[in-house]
Amino acid sequence: MTIYALSSGPGISGVAIIRISGPEAAKVIKSLTGKEIPKPRMATLTKINNINTSELIDEGIIIWFPGPESYTGEDMVEIHIHGSKAVILALQNEIGKVKNCRLAAPGEFTKLAFQNGKINLLKAESIADLISAETEIQRLQAVKIMKGKSSEKFNQLREKLLKLLSFIEAKIDFPEEDLPDENIKKIKKDSTDVLNEIKKILDDQKVGEIIREGFKIAIIGPTNAGKSSLLNNLSNREVAIVSEIAGTTRDVIETHLNLDGYPVVISDTAGMRESKDEIEKKGIKLSLDRAENADLKLVVVDAKSIDLSAFSNDLLKNNAILVINKSDLLKNELDPEVTKLEHVLISLKENYNIDKLILKIKNILKNKFISEEDILITRERHRQHLVQCGDHLKNFLDKNDKKNFDKAAEDLRLATRHLGMIVGKVDVEEILGSIFNDFCIGK
Numbered sequence: 475m476t477i478y479a480l481s482s483g484p485g486i487s488g489v490a491i492i493r494i495s496g497p498e499a500a501k502v503i504k505s506l507t508g509k510e511i512p513k514p515r516m517a518t519l520t521k522i523n524n525i526n527t528s529e530l531i532d533e534g535i536i537i538w539f540p541g542p543e544s545y546t547g548e549d550m551v552e553i554h555i556h557g558s559k560a561v562i563l564a565l566q567n568e569i570g571k572v573k574n575c576r577l578a579a580p581g582e583f584t585k586l587a588f589q590n591g592k593i594n595l596l597k598a599e600s601i602a603d604l605i606s607a608e609t610e611i612q613r614l615q616a617v618k619i620m621k622g623k624s625s626e627k628f629n630q631l632r633e634k635l636l637k638l639l640s641f642i643e644a645k646i647d648f649p650e651e652d653l654p655d656e657n658i659k660k661i662k663k664d665s666t667d668v669l670n671e672i673k674k675i676l677d678d679q680k681v682g683e684i685i686r687e688g689f690k691i692a693i694i695g696p697t698n699a700g701k702s703s704l705l706n707n708l709s710n711r712e713v714a715i716v717s718e719i720a721g722t723t724r725d726v727i728e729t730h731l732n733l734d735g736y737p738v739v740i741s742d743t744a745g746m747r748e749s750k751d752e753i754e755k756k757g758i759k760l761s762l763d764r765a766e767n768a769d770l771k772l773v774v775v776d777a778k779s780i781d782l783s784a785f786s787n788d789l790l791k792n793n794a795i796l797v798i799n800k801s802d803l804l805k806n807e808l809d810p811e812v813t814k815l816e817h818v819l820i821s822l823k824e825n826y827n828i829d830k831l832i833l834k835i836k837n838i839l840k841n842k843f844i845s846e847e848d849i850l851i852t853r854e855r856h857r858q859h860l861v862q863c864g865d866h867l868k869n870f871l872d873k874n875d876k877k878n879f880d881k882a883a884e885d886l887r888l889a890t891r892h893l894g895m896i897v898g899k900v901d902v903e904e905i906l907g908s909i910f911n912d913f914c915i916g917k
Contacts, residue, residue: 476502477578477586478569480562481916487557492565493916494575495583499549502572503536506553506565512538522555525568532561546583547590578916588898595898596625599853603686610735615685615849624850625897627675631668632893635886638664642883662871665886669867672860675850681843682852684769688730688739689839692768696781699774700799703822705729705742708832726760733832736839741768770838772797772831777804777819780812790815795834801826856896863892 476496482489494502500511505525512518517535524531534555544550555561569575584601587593593601600619607613618624638661684690693701709729731738741764765771771794775782778800782790790796796817798808802824818834820827851857866889873882893899 476572476575477582478502478566478575479578479583479916480566481552481583482557485557486559490555490557490562492553492555492562492569493550493578493583494553494569495544495546495548495550495578495586496575497549498572498574499551502569502575503538503551505572506531506568507536512536514538514540514543517554522553522565524564525571531564531568532556542590542592545592546586547592548586583916594625596628596896597622598898603852608730609732609737611685611843612737615682615852618849619852624852627850628893628896629899631671632890632897632899634664634668635890635893639883639886639890642886665867665871669864669871672864672867676857676860676864678849678851679842680851680857682849683854683857685737685843685849686852688737689770689842690768691738691740691770691772691835692764693740693742693772693774694762694765695774695797696776699776700822701774702727702742704772704774704797704799705740707822707825707828708740726764733839734836736836736843738839769793769842770795770835774799777801777808780809782812795831797831859892859896863889866892 476494476498478492478494480490481493482491503511506522507520508523508528509520512520515537517537519533519535521533522531522536523529532555534553537552537554539545539550539552541548541550553565555565566577570577581602584593584598588595588598597620600616604613604616604620607616641657641661693704695701705727709731727742729740731740743760743764773782773790773794774797777798780798794816796812796815798812798817798819799822801819802821804819808819818827818831820831822828851860866885870882870885870889873885
């Protein structure tokens with residue numbers, strides 16, 4: 475089957491690119507132009523016509539990529555046309571008339587590239603991340619993964635385990651032969667080394683995932699403390715409704731920000747108070763859940779009446795900044811017990827100390843991302859496979875004496891399999907759908 479799709483962004487543009495991949499790609503070009511296929515990888519200006527009537531659709535550039543030297547590994551072509559909706563639709567309708575041609579599913583071109591051995595799973599994921607990157611640090615991380623450092627590391631660990639597995643399987647195949655002591659020592663040492671490497675990779679504070687998904691900041695606090703006003707101030711726009719009526723915010727309101735190149739997802743939550751309203755109660759529960767899962771909590775309170783009784787010590791002391799708002803109404807000194815906590819005294823009304831709060835947030839972001847050079851894990855999928863690989867290696871090390879080699883071999887096989895699933899070295903059909911469905915159509 476031959477697939478086609480608009481690969482450039484939707485909407486009106488100067489130029490649009492339609493990509494075609496598959497065995498009928500050459501036939502499509504001949505049908506649209508009435509000419510032979512142009513020279514490979516050379517931009518060729520030509521008239522693109524209606525297949526049945528030869529009526530001109532547009533004049534554009536065709537680039538021919540014969541397989542296997544193409545992005546997908548198949549015969550592939552890119553048609554560069556003017557980016558009006560009418561031209562794009564007319565051309566797609568004509569391509570669809572060719573037998574065995576259909577519109578591509580999301581990510582299908584990259585899925586073909588993976589299946590044809592042009593890229594591994596990590597590179598496929600990094601391409602998706604690069605397309606969706608909104609900040610510089612996200613772009614840099616995606617490019618780093620694309621270069622293959624992570625793939626190289628996981629493949630090295632996998633090759634080590636495969637070598638050890640070959641020793642053990644040789645012992646299973648030839649039970650009368652004793653493994654030399656030096657081989658047993660090597661099996662123990664190398665498997666322990668791999669396990670320690672995996673533990674080190676997992677101990678990364680989830681920096682890669684935070685960069686990819688955004689640093690999560692939750693604004694929490696009692697009603698009418700200024701949480702929604704703070705969200706609007708940080709966003710430089712009216713994201714949330716601000717009102718003097720307590721309990722205005724009942725659901726979690728979320729917005730994405732770019733703070734000096736750092737991706738941030740900031741959430742305004744329902745005010746915490748005793749309530750009989752069922753909807754507000756659910757909003758408060760959502761607030762607490764969001765706070766527990768946040769990378770940083772901004773606990774906003776009113777300077778006139780600071781009441782921290784609704785917040786546990788863990789909530790205030792772990793990854794939290796106490797934001798004391800309405801300092802313009804403050805007549806007395808702050809309670810010494812309050813000043814012991816990490817805090818910033820601000821006034822949203824007077825725009826006082828907002829820059830100080832933002833600087834404090836930025837410093838926390840910089841400290842959080844300080845280890846970005848060693849990023850290997852960017853998705854929960856990678857982390858889960860590494861955790862399971864480590865578990866099987868622990869089981870293996872508990873068994874690896876001469877009597878238990880038969881049982882130990884299966885643990886080592888499973889550990890190797892989980893490493894392979896990260897880069898796509900084994901049958902991973904069950905996870906392909908979830909990965910490539912995240913792509914846009916045409917990639």
